[in-house]
Amino acid sequence: MFAEILGQDMLILLVVIVVVFGASRLPKIARSVGQAKGEFEKGLKDGTTQNKDASSETKDQAQS
Numbered sequence: 001m002f003a004e005i006l007g008q009d010m011l012i013l014l015v016v017i018v019v020v021f022g023a024s025r026l027p028k029i030a031r032s033v034g035q036a037k038g039e040f041e042k043g044l045k046d047g048t049t050q051n052k053d054a055s056s057e058t059k060d061q062a063q064s
Contacts, residue, residue, distance in 0.1 A: 021029060 018026065
């Protein structure tokens, strides 16, 4: 979907974003999006670690 956005389409999209949010608020919005992405990735990593721990405990119990 996003791979199809090229050239003029991207320029138009950026202009609309600047008009809607204003140039002064864009850095704050970008920072918030970056922080949210970081928290999401951290949650995914923690969830994956918990799943691995749980599966290893299950295997250990099955072998006993």
